[in-house]
Amino acid sequence: MKIENKITEAVMAIVEELYGQPVPEKMVQLQQTRPEFEGQITLVVFPFTKMSHKAPEQTAAEIGQQLVQKLPEVVAKFNAVKGFLNLCICSQQWVALLEEIHQNPRFGFTPVTEDSPLVMIEYSSPNTNKPLHLGHVRNNLLGWALAQVMEANGNRVVKTNIVNDRGIHICKSMLAWLKWGNGETPESSGKKGDHLIGDYYVAFDKHYREEVKALTEQLVLSGLPAEEAEERAKQEAPLIKEAHAMLVKWEQNDPEVRALWRKMNEWVYAGFDETYRALGVSFDKIYYESETYLEGKEKVEEGLQKGFFYRRDDGSVWADLTGEGLDEKLLLRSDGTSVYMTQDIGTAKLRFQDFPIDKMIYVVGNEQNYHFQVLSILLDKLGFKWGKDLVHFSYGMVELPNGKMKSREGTVVDADDLIATMVADARQMSADKVNRLEGITEEEAQEIARIVGLGALKYFILKVDARKNMLFNPAESIDFNGNTGPFIQYTYARIRSILRKWEKEQGARGKEQGARSEDCSTLADREISLIQKLQSFEATVKQAGQDYNPSCIANYCYDLASEYNRFYHDFSVLREEDEQKRTFRIALSETVGQVIKNGMGLLGIEVPERM
RNA sequence: GGUCUGGUAGCUCAGUCGGAUUAGAGCAACAGCCUUCUAAGCUGUGGGUCAUGGGUUCGAGUCCCAUCCGGAUCACCA
Numbered sequence: 001m002k003i004e005n006k007i008t009e010a011v012m013a014i015v016e017e018l019y020g021q022p023v024p025e026k027m028v029q030l031q032q033t034r035p036e037f038e039g040q041i042t043l044v045v046f047p048f049t050k051m052s053h054k055a056p057e058q059t060a061a062e063i064g065q066q067l068v069q070k071l072p073e074v075v076a077k078f079n080a081v082k083g084f085l086n087l088c089i090c091s092q093q094w095v096a097l098l099e100e101i102h103q104n105p106r107f108g109f110t111p112v113t114e115d116s117p118l119v120m121i122e123y124s125s126p127n128t129n130k131p132l133h134l135g136h137v138r139n140n141l142l143g144w145a146l147a148q149v150m151e152a153n154g155n156r157v158v159k160t161n162i163v164n165d166r167g168i169h170i171c172k173s174m175l176a177w178l179k180w181g182n183g184e185t186p187e188s189s190g191k192k193g194d195h196l197i198g199d200y201y202v203a204f205d206k207h208y209r210e211e212v213k214a215l216t217e218q219l220v221l222s223g224l225p226a227e228e229a230e231e232r233a234k235q236e237a238p239l240i241k242e243a244h245a246m247l248v249k250w251e252q253n254d255p256e257v258r259a260l261w262r263k264m265n266e267w268v269y270a271g272f273d274e275t276y277r278a279l280g281v282s283f284d285k286i287y288y289e290s291e292t293y294l295e296g297k298e299k300v301e302e303g304l305q306k307g308f309f310y311r312r313d314d315g316s317v318w319a320d321l322t323g324e325g326l327d328e329k330l331l332l333r334s335d336g337t338s339v340y341m342t343q344d345i346g347t348a349k350l351r352f353q354d355f356p357i358d359k360m361i362y363v364v365g366n367e368q369n370y371h372f373q374v375l376s377i378l379l380d381k382l383g384f385k386w387g388k389d390l391v392h393f394s395y396g397m398v399e400l401p402n403g404k405m406k407s408r409e410g411t412v413v414d415a416d417d418l419i420a421t422m423v424a425d426a427r428q429m430s431a432d433k434v435n436r437l438e439g440i441t442e443e444e445a446q447e448i449a450r451i452v453g454l455g456a457l458k459y460f461i462l463k464v465d466a467r468k469n470m471l472f473n474p475a476e477s478i479d480f481n482g483n484t485g486p487f488i489q490y491t492y493a494r495i496r497s498i499l500r501k502w503e504k505e506q507g508a509r510g511k512e513q514g515a516r517s518e519d520c521s522t523l524a525d526r527e528i529s530l531i532q533k534l535q536s537f538e539a540t541v542k543q544a545g546q547d548y549n550p551s552c553i554a555n556y557c558y559d560l561a562s563e564y565n566r567f568y569h570d571f572s573v574l575r576e577e578d579e580q581k582r583t584f585r586i587a588l589s590e591t592v593g594q595v596i597k598n599g600m601g602l603l604g605i606e607v608p609e610r611m
Numbered sequence: 612g613g614u615c616u617g618g619u620a621g622c623u624c625a626g627u628c629g630g631a632u633u634a635g636a637g638c639a640a641c642a643g644c645c646u647u648c649u650a651a652g653c654u655g656u657g658g659g660u661c662a663u664g665g666g667u668u669c670g671a672g673u674c675c676c677a678u679c680c681g682g683a684u685c686a687c688c689a
Contacts, residue, residue, distance in 0.1 A: 084631060333687040340689050369615060370684050480651050482637035490651050498648055555625060574648040
């Protein structure tokens with residue numbers, strides 16, 4: 001039984017006994033004692049003053065006395081400051097707690113069973129016409145971390161990706177490749193497939209803009225107002241018309257267009273796979289829009305028959321959501337083709353056929369908040385049981401110091417470049433610390449650099465609250481000091497180093513057990529607060545699962561590492577002469593390392609054995 | 612304009628269920644600490660009207676209302 005629970009139970013009994021009123025459990029508020037006061041756990045007594053009809057301080061004192069009497073093995077002594085009752089907990093309790101955590105390598109995790117709820121998480125969702133950029137990186141990292149967190153909270157998780165592999169943007173790349181590509185392939189050019197295709201997408205855009213510009217001038221000369229001229233030029237430029245023609249051919253299953261489309265998409269997928277592998281993310285099931293985009297129509301027809309939707313005179317189908325405080329939403333165009341919303345309904349249908357989903361989480365940027373509000377209502381109306389409380393895990397945009405990322409203006413941070421830069425910087429960083437690299441092969445050093453560089457990137461992104469927009473300053477982000485991933489990794493590596501030395505020592509004189517509860521009556525404040533910190537990992541994981549918020553785990557890892565660093569500087573663990581204390585502190589260190597590893601693991605961040 | 616969302620130190624960010632006379636980290640600046648288990652570290656100094664005004668109460672950065680500023684969204688685009 002946890003220390004908190006014992007105290008809560010006792011307080012409930014005591015208050016009822018003293019003041020004659022039953023107390024709901026929620027009223028018993030326990031918190032960590034502020035460092036400037038003596039004690040470790042504090043009871044907030046304000047809520048009880050109404051029952052006691054006494055001053056807060058006196059009420060606190062009365063409860064404190066009873067606690068010491070009734071729980072002598074837990075509460076050693078107390079002091080009351082205003083309405084706060086600070087309790088000094090017996091060291092044995094802390095030692096026992098540490099031992100419990102130490103014994104449980106999965107501390108804080110809820111086991112997953114056959115009957116656990118099935119949660120599907122959709123993330124990444126790239127377009128196949130250009131490589132992944134920083135915005136996708138945030139999406140992928142959040143999606144992956146969220147999946148880990150949900151699993152840690154006892155859910156079965158299916159990670160899924162919907163690939164937007166069809167549409168006008170793909171045709172643009174295809175067209176440009178046909179026109180100017182001379183048969184270039186990833187092999188012949190040495191480029192990653194997604195970058196190759198992205199280059200043609202850019203080429204298309206460049207030529208297209210030139211055409212638009214020339215055509216606009218022409219139209220202006222013939223007497224059209226400038227704005228109107230540009231509008232028309234955009235629609236009538238030969239290139240865009242060709243692209244549209246290609247899209248029509250694609251939809252008609254033209255063998256040549258389809259073959260080219262398939263070939264180029266394969267190149268892109270190979271490129272994406274490489275980036276995904278570098279980021280350490282993966283999927284259990286991938287859906288392609290080309291396979292799902294027609295499915296939604298059927299569901300919309302069904303909704304139409306049931307009277308949820310209505311058809312206008314021009315044949316288009318709409319949902320009237322004014323009753324829900326929203327607008328009317330188009331579901332099928334007048335020509336019968338589907339729109340974005342229809343496709344999402346179709347994808348939902350397929351997913352539900354494939355999996356008995358209990359909860360669906362979409363990791364998609366906050367610019368689509370409205371879309372998912374509507375989708376939730378529509379899916380609910382159409383009878384998807386998870387539709388009503390689907391979760392749109394909505395994250396903010398990544399901004400750059402000079403504004404937003406815009407592919408046209410070349411202010412995009414490419415994912416592959418970014419990863420390579422971070423790893424190279426980490427390599428440079430550790431090369432500066434020559435003594436560390438002793439006895440390490442070049443290969444091992446490279447692997448450490450990969451772990452540290454990626455750790456820096458991942459932590460930098462995951463530590464900020466997902467729903468907020470965040471600023472990515474390329475110069476400052478490559479910082480390995482302070483509140484960063486490498487700081488936490490460093491703490492871990494140092495703990496491992498201590499343990500390696502200790503194990504060597506133990507090997508010489510025979511194995512010995514870790515934490516001992518006897519004779520540790522005088523724990524230092526630092527040790528106790530470390531144990532308290534360790535204990536709160538459980539609550540943090542739970543909270544992250546409830547709020548769908550990986551960032552609190554990131555901040556927890558930093559807090560824990562900081563706390564350990566102070567401990568590390570206060571005590572010489574290996575040189576401690578008192579045998580009891582030393583084994584205790586070794587066990588404490590080992591447990592901190594274990595929790596750091598688990599916490600970082602939830603974020604998809606690896607920790608190195610040495611660095 | 613409607614809806615949603617954010618505003619905390621020069622900069623980037625934390626801040627749990629509303630809790631403690633003094634609101635925390637990191638970066639940047641300044642000052643200390645490597646004969647001691649990994650200095651990617653530790654300790655200290657300076658830096659704040661928690662956007663503004665009201666309200667709720669024993670108590671508000673946190674909850675409510677209004678205002679100001681920023682962002683997103685409101686397509687027969689995806």
